[in-house]
Amino acid sequence: MEFINTYLPNVVTFWDYIVKAIWETGYMVSLSLVLSALVGIPLGVLLVITSKGHLKPMPALYQVLSIIVNIFRSIPYIVLIIILIPVTRVLINTSIGPNAAILSLVVGAAPFVARLVETSIREVDKGVIEASQSMGATTWQIIYKILLPESLPGIISGVTVTAISLVGFSAMAGVVGAGGLGAMAYNYGFNGFKTDIMIVTTVLLIVMVQVIQMIGDVIARKLDHR
Amino acid sequence: MIKLTNIVKEFKNRFGTFTALNGVDLDIQKGDIYGIIGYSGAGKSTLVRMINLLETPTSGEVLVGDTHLHKLTARDLRKARRKIGMVFQHFNLLWSRTVLENVALPLEIAGVPKSEHKERVNQLLDLVGLTDKADMYPSQLSGGQKQRIGIARALANNPDVLLCDEATSALDPKTTDSILDLLKDINSKLGLTIVLITHEMHVIEKICDKVAVMESGRVIEAGEVVEVFSHPKTTTTKEFLNQVSGTEQISDEFLSGLGEGAVLRCTFLGGSAGQTVISRMITDLGVQVNILQGQIKRLKEVAFGTLYVQIQGDVDAEAKAVAYLKKNGVIVNVVRGAEGGSN
Numbered sequence: 001m002e003f004i005n006t007y008l009p010n011v012v013t014f015w016d017y018i019v020k021a022i023w024e025t026g027y028m029v030s031l032s033l034v035l036s037a038l039v040g041i042p043l044g045v046l047l048v049i050t051s052k053g054h055l056k057p058m059p060a061l062y063q064v065l066s067i068i069v070n071i072f073r074s075i076p077y078i079v080l081i082i083i084l085i086p087v088t089r090v091l092i093n094t095s096i097g098p099n100a101a102i103l104s105l106v107v108g109a110a111p112f113v114a115r116l117v118e119t120s121i122r123e124v125d126k127g128v129i130e131a132s133q134s135m136g137a138t139t140w141q142i143i144y145k146i147l148l149p150e151s152l153p154g155i156i157s158g159v160t161v162t163a164i165s166l167v168g169f170s171a172m173a174g175v176v177g178a179g180g181l182g183a184m185a186y187n188y189g190f191n192g193f194k195t196d197i198m199i200v201t202t203v204l205l206i207v208m209v210q211v212i213q214m215i216g217d218v219i220a221r222k223l224d225h226r
Numbered sequence: 227m228i229k230l231t232n233i234v235k236e237f238k239n240r241f242g243t244f245t246a247l248n249g250v251d252l253d254i255q256k257g258d259i260y261g262i263i264g265y266s267g268a269g270k271s272t273l274v275r276m277i278n279l280l281e282t283p284t285s286g287e288v289l290v291g292d293t294h295l296h297k298l299t300a301r302d303l304r305k306a307r308r309k310i311g312m313v314f315q316h317f318n319l320l321w322s323r324t325v326l327e328n329v330a331l332p333l334e335i336a337g338v339p340k341s342e343h344k345e346r347v348n349q350l351l352d353l354v355g356l357t358d359k360a361d362m363y364p365s366q367l368s369g370g371q372k373q374r375i376g377i378a379r380a381l382a383n384n385p386d387v388l389l390c391d392e393a394t395s396a397l398d399p400k401t402t403d404s405i406l407d408l409l410k411d412i413n414s415k416l417g418l419t420i421v422l423i424t425h426e427m428h429v430i431e432k433i434c435d436k437v438a439v440m441e442s443g444r445v446i447e448a449g450e451v452v453e454v455f456s457h458p459k460t461t462t463t464k465e466f467l468n469q470v471s472g473t474e475q476i477s478d479e480f481l482s483g484l485g486e487g488a489v490l491r492c493t494f495l496g497g498s499a500g501q502t503v504i505s506r507m508i509t510d511l512g513v514q515v516n517i518l519q520g521q522i523k524r525l526k527e528v529a530f531g532t533l534y535v536q537i538q539g540d541v542d543a544e545a546k547a548v549a550y551l552k553k554n555g556v557i558v559n560v561v562r563g564a565e566g567g568s569n
Contacts, residue, residue, distance in 0.1 A: 131318035134278055134311075135332040135383075136304035145334065149322040225363040226321045 010194040018184060018197070022204060024098045025180035028170040029208075032105035033163050039106065040113025040162075041155065043069070045143055047118040055129070055139050069111040077108050077169050081176055101178035105169055113162050120154025121147050153224040160216025164209050171205060181205050227419050228254040228277055228387065233286035235272055235443075246272045247283070248443035254421060254436075256386075259413050261430040261451070262423040263466055264440030270423040273440070274389050277421060278310045279303060291386060308336050311380030315392035317372040319364040325351070325375055326360040332382040350378040353415075354408060370401035377408065381416070388412070390422035394429060402426075406433050427469040431455075431523075439463045455530055456495040467530075476519055476534050481562055487516075488537045488544035488564035493557040494522060495530045503554045504535070511546050514538035540564050 005012060043065065049055040050062040075083070084104045085095045092099055124147055132146050148155070171182025181201045189198025235247040246269045254260045264270045275281035276288055279295045288295045293306055319328050329350055330343045338346070351357045354374040364372055373393060380388055390409070394402040410433045413420050424430065430437050430451060438448040439462055446460050458464045481489060494503075508515055520533035537547045544564040551558050 125316075125318065127314055127316055127318040128320060130280060131312065131314060132331070132335070133280060134307060134389075135335045136307035137335045138304065141335055145331065146320065150320060152322065223322070226365055 008196040008200065010188070010197050011200050014184075014188060014194075014197060017188070018181075018201065018204075021179065021181045021184040021201065024178075025167070025170055025174075025182070025205075025208070028098045028101050028105060028173070028178065028180055029163060029166045032102050032109060032166055032170070033159065035102065035106045036109035036113050036162060036166070037159055039110040041117050041148075043110065043114035044117025044121060045147065047114060048121045048147070049139070049143070055142060069114055072107060072111040073115070075108075077104070077172055078176075080104050080108050081173060096177035096179075098179050101170060101173035101180075104173065105166055108169060109162050109166055112165065113158060116158030116161065117151070117155050120151035120158060123154065124150045153220040156216060156220040156223065160213060160220070163212045163216070167205060167208055167212070181208075227256040227258070227291065228252065228421065229287075229289040230273075230276060231287040231289070233273070233276055233283045233288070235269075235276070235281060236284045245443055247276070250286075250440075250443070250445055252438060252445065252448075254419060256419055257413070257417055258436055259410070259420045259422070259434045261434035261437045262421065262440060263425065263427065263430055263437060264423075265425060265462075267442075268440040269443040270440050271391060274391055274421060274423050277387065277389055278307050278312060308332065308383045309385045310387045310389060311383070311385035312389045312391065313373070313376045313380050313393045315395050317364070317369075317376045317396075319372060319375055319379070321364055324361050324363055325356070325367070328364065328375055329378045329382055332379060336383050338383075346382065347378075350381055353381070353412070354378045368401075369397050370404060373397065373401075373405050374408065377405075377412070381412070386418055388418055388420045390420065392424060393422060395424065395426070399428075402429070403432070409433060427466040430466075431470050439466065470523065476561060480518070484518075484536060485538075486565065487539055488541075488547070488560060489518070489562040490535050490537060490544075490548065490551070491559040491561050492520075492533045492535060492551055493531075493559075494533065495555075495557065503551065503556060504533070506554075507547060507550050511543075511550055513543050513547055515547075534561065537564065 011018065047062065047065055047069070050058040050065070052059065081104045084107060088095050088100050088103050091103065094100055128146060128150060129142060132142050137145065170178065170180055171185070174180040174182030174184070175186045177183070181204055185198050185201040188194050189201060230250060230252040233247050233250040234245070237244045237246055250273060252273070262270045262273060272281050276283055277290060279288060283296065290306070290310065295303060295306060298306060320331065323331070326344070326347050329347045333343050333346060347360070348357065351360060354377055356371060356374050356378070359367060359371065364375065367375065376393075394405050397405060406429060409420055409422070412418065422429065422434070434451050436449065437451045437454050438445045439454070439460065440446065441462050447454055447458070447463050454463065455467060458467055476489070476491070504515060504517075507513065514537075516536040516538065518534040518536055520531060522529055522531035522533070537544055541564045544560070548558050548560065
């Protein structure tokens with residue numbers, strides 16, 4: 001206690017703020033992760049099955065989807081936040097706070113998820129797909145009984161990587177008004193010359209990343225019976 | 227049961243058109259174990275996929291049972307496929323599912339109520355002899371066990387036809403034999419028609435009733451296995467027969483080490499192998515015969531095989547022996563002629 005009071009005086013003073021920031025970051029990351037997965041996984045499936053030589057080849061649709069995904073993946077996140085401010089305002093009437101960050105986080109992360117899901121699904125053995133066709137499976141059955149279960153460890157790894165990126169993105173979003181640990185580090189630590197806050201919030205972000213990676217690895221390993 | 231008529235399959239790519247099947251006719255009766263043999267690239271994999279329409283023919287007709295498969299809607303085709311099981315070279319099991327769940331997959335796809343799955347799967351696992359493996363994952367099984375699971379899965383919806391795409395090609399000889407025994411057992415127990423493709427004559431010899439030999443997208447020879455084995459018409463068929471008849475060429479070193487006298491290669495097909503041709507020749511002609519190398523096999527009721535013999539004596543003895551053997555239905559090739567005599 002003595003040690004903390006001496007070396008981390010501001011952390012003690014602003015501890016309630018830090019706790020709130022942890023919750024804000026957790027909230028932003030988890031909600032945007034769920035939404036990104038909900039958008040990205042179906043998009044990834046579409047990218048696979050509409051491609052040439054797959055279940056439902058639709059070259060035009062594939063090209064359009066692929067280009068859209070690439071566009072959103074090439075826009076730097078900080079630019080994406082700014083571009084989306086007006087949209088956010090229309091949607092939730094404000095452009096600050098954790099909720100305001102969700103839209104840009106999802107738009108930034110969903111295409112990322114889509115590509116990772118696409119890669120995992122493409123690795124599913126063609127023979128297994130053929131076998132299910134020989135059993136008379138519909139496209140829909142092939143997707144949810146074969147493609148998704150067989151690529152699940154890969155998808156989980158992809159979602160884990162995305163969650164970690166979202167921790168970083170959410171910190172960036174914090175700087176422009178979304179709150180969370182990033183905002184704490186920047187506003188109190190950097191601009192307010194409270195070095196101890198900057199260090200502690202950064203350490204908290206690192207711990208968060210480690211925990212996410214660990215959880216992801218454990219789940220992926222549990223599911224992998226190869 | 228299965229009738230393919232004038233099947234043509236062309237694959238187009240940017241380099242041009244490749245004809246994988248070039249007018250194939252096939253007529254498979256109910257309850258047959260029908261083997262299709264050919265080297266890789268002969269089109270046999272494409273052909274077997276015509277039977278469940280995994281490959282669609284460029285032209286030609288596919289009749290399975292009373293159904294023209296190529297005339298069905300996508301929905302009806304899926305339904306028809308449930309009655310055509312398929313087994314694959316690389317098993318194609320789902321690693322994410324246990325053995326039980328793998329075998330239940332076709333049941334799920336066909337919409338069989340979940341409550342019936344367990345009983346049906348256990349029947350199937352019992353049939354293939356792997357009841358104790360139900361809760362294992364495929365990665366914990368050996369190749370032969372995986373193929374048994376593949377077979378159990380293919381039989382889940384009580385198919386009328388079982389297609390085997392090189393089902394034993396990834397397995398060692400012993401496991402191959404046990405899988406072939408299983409297929410034969412299933413054929414007689416369930417009375418279902420089996421179509422299998424292979425590049426191993428051993429597979430044909432062991433379980434097939436009928437065989438079609440394929441080369442460059444055509445069936446070059448087809449019929450009862452016994453008939454095709456005893457009267458092979460094409461070089462390719464003869465080459466395949468060499469795989470099983472144990473007729474390796476006699477080595478030159480061995481030949482040069484032999485004493486005088488003609489060396490003959492006698493091919494016995496059908497009836498001639500069942501008779502005492504060689505011993506009768508010895509008594510009838512009074513020649514001395516030295517058996518060098520060979521093997522006679524029995525396939526169902528027919529024997530076939532090759533024997534290398536040395537005929538002691540000069541050209542006259544050789545000529546008499548060759549004539550005698552030929553008269554008795556043996557195919558004779560002179561490997562090394564005799565010297566001397568009235569040449």
